[in-house]
Amino acid sequence: MGIEAKICGLSTPEAVDAAVAFGARWVGFVTYPRSPRHLSTETMRALGARVPGSVGRVGLFVDPDDALLDEKLATGALDLLQLHGSETPERVAAIRQRTGKPVMKAIKVAQAADVERGIAAYAGIVDRLMFDAAEGTLPGGNATSFDWTILSGRTVPVPWFLAGGLTPDNVAEAVRVTGAPAVDVSSGVESSRGVKSIELIRAFLDRVKAL
Numbered sequence: 001m002g003i004e005a006k007i008c009g010l011s012t013p014e015a016v017d018a019a020v021a022f023g024a025r026w027v028g029f030v031t032y033p034r035s036p037r038h039l040s041t042e043t044m045r046a047l048g049a050r051v052p053g054s055v056g057r058v059g060l061f062v063d064p065d066d067a068l069l070d071e072k073l074a075t076g077a078l079d080l081l082q083l084h085g086s087e088t089p090e091r092v093a094a095i096r097q098r099t100g101k102p103v104m105k106a107i108k109v110a111q112a113a114d115v116e117r118g119i120a121a122y123a124g125i126v127d128r129l130m131f132d133a134a135e136g137t138l139p140g141g142n143a144t145s146f147d148w149t150i151l152s153g154r155t156v157p158v159p160w161f162l163a164g165g166l167t168p169d170n171v172a173e174a175v176r177v178t179g180a181p182a183v184d185v186s187s188g189v190e191s192s193r194g195v196k197s198i199e200l201i202r203a204f205l206d207r208v209k210a211l
């Protein structure tokens with residue numbers, strides 16, 4: 001099976017349509033208010049409605065309360081919840097049970113121990129994990145990468161994504177080093193912060209398809 005790709009932080013119909021047309025398996029919508037990719041609930045509803053059933057719609061949350069989750073889930077625009085804050089294993093399990101939605105926990109990686117701790121704490125609870133760079137001013141979407149060799153040869157007991165600083169130019173090497181079955185990108189397909197480039201989306205997905 002091929003490598004799955006997720007294009008994160010989509011905010012326009014054109015960018016959503018491009019991600020779908022060029023072969024994304026997942027698209028991501030950001031709910032974090034301080035992000036340049038943040039969407040209103042109505043925009044999320046409208047963008048989510050454009051996405052065919054073959055493509056998973058991921059909602060990005062940072063330490064969400066139940067009211068925020070309920071509001072965004074009521075749009076019908078989300079298939080998978082990505083938790084990108086400091087959610088404890090207990091909170092992650094509670095969100096999964098309460099919403100009935102599959103959950104992906106993002107693990108911020110600066111050193112090998114972060115991967116080990118993340119797997120130990122969350123792998124038994126979640127549907128997926130994401131390994132993302134710890135460095136940056138936002139909780140995610142910082143265009144920074146971590147030392148991919150931390151993941152070399154590491155078996156992860158649940159499906160997982162590699163994220164952090166990926167671009168059309170480095171994604172092949174990142175997959176080669178880490179063995180990632182799925183990759184996620186936001187900044188690396190933007191022409192400026194928060195503005196997606198149709199050509200970079202196409203280039204990234206073409207590179208992933210070629211792997």
Ligand SMILES: O=C(O)c1ccccc1NCC(=O)[C@H](O)[C@H](O)COP(=O)(O)O
Nearest residue numbers: 008035140141142143164165185186187
């Ligand atoms: O993208 C954001 O603005 C964001 C804000 C708050 C929490 C998470 C966020 N993004 C999470 C993602 O899944 C990003 O795609 C991931 O961190 C990789 O980002 P990048 O290094 O920019 O490709």
